[in-house]
Amino acid sequence: MPMLIVAGLCLLYLGWLVGKPYYVEYRRAQFRSRPFPPAWLTILRRRVPYYRLLPADLQAQLRGHMQVFIAEKDFIGCAGLEVNDEMRVTIAAQACLLILNRKTGYYPKLERILVYPGAFMVKKQEVDEAGVHSEYHDELAGESWGEGQVILSWEDAVDDARFFGDGRNVVIHEFAHQLDQEKGVATGAPILARAEHYRPWSEALGAEYLALRQQADAELDSLFDYYGAEHPAEFFAVVTEVFFEQPQEMATMHPELYRQLKNFYRVDPLSWR
Structure with missing residues (x-):
């Protein structure tokens, strides 16, 4: 009998695990x-x-x-x-x-x-x-x-x-x-929709990150806050701010970066202006 109780409890637990995502989405x-x-x-x-x-x-x-x-x-x-x-x-x-x-x-x-x-x-x-x-x-x-x-x-x-x-x-x-x-x-690389998206993402954001580091070292003007030069994760967060707040400037000055962020976020803030 105790074994039957344990088995029943295990089945209930497994049922809860399987059903939980559906319940969460329903809620x-x-x-x-x-x-x-x-x-x-x-x-x-x-x-x-x-x-x-x-x-x-x-x-x-x-x-x-x-x-x-x-x-x-x-x-x-x-x-x-x-x-x-x-x-x-x-x-x-x-x-x-x-x-x-x-x-x-x-x-x-x-x-x-x-x-x-x-x-x-x-x-x-x-x-x-x-x-x-x-x-x-x-x-x-x-x-x-x-x-x-x-x-x-x-x-x-x-x-x-x-x-x-x-x-x-x-x-x-x-x-x-x-x-x-x-x-x-x-790391500055969030979960992307497809595996093949990581290479162009890395190339675009990596090049822009290195450029910002150089601008920060030389104290040159940049659309992006120098704080983004501290780490790739900070760079992603900084350029996300600019993507939503200054899309025209980013699309004009950094078109490939803008395209990568538009693909990731699946919105085009340029169209909201």
Whole structure:
């Protein structure tokens, strides 16, 4: 009898494993089909100007993705900040911009978004060329961890949404890292649709990354923030910001890079202007 009980429990567990993806997608479809709260729409229109640029079908898709995102992710206030719908909607809209028109798991490794009132301090370590370890504190507007969380400054998140078009957006930056981290360590090469896409991706982004490093060393003007020259993962996040915020400039000055990002994100921000 005990063996029968164990066997039954194992079958139930296997059934749960097989059925879980279907249940998750059913639940997400339910969230997407719900009427979008009017109060959220008011926040979206006021706080996130680019929403008005999107065609109607992408607006509807974005609203549906936001409802899933807000239902599944925990928003946690830090340093005394009390999270409200203004924050959830503003952050979710920018995060979900990156998953339009794409098969998505809604950032499957992400469990929570920690929100600080403003820039926050983090302790960092580095090793110099002589092998000497040192610790220092750095002030950040955002950070993406592979262990299930994104940390954001609310002040920067709302300002970057308001001034859409300047090539800087901390939410887009950190959620680009989340896409990159879906496969494990962020390398600047997120999961692409097909194996044959990796070579042209590597060639285009690798050449542009080296060019930015040279521009940074020589202190030459660049469309991209020099922060992208620190690591290929940072380069991917930086150029993602520019792709969504300054598509005309990127398409004109860096056409192959723009084409690779357009293929990956499956949207063309040039058409939204």
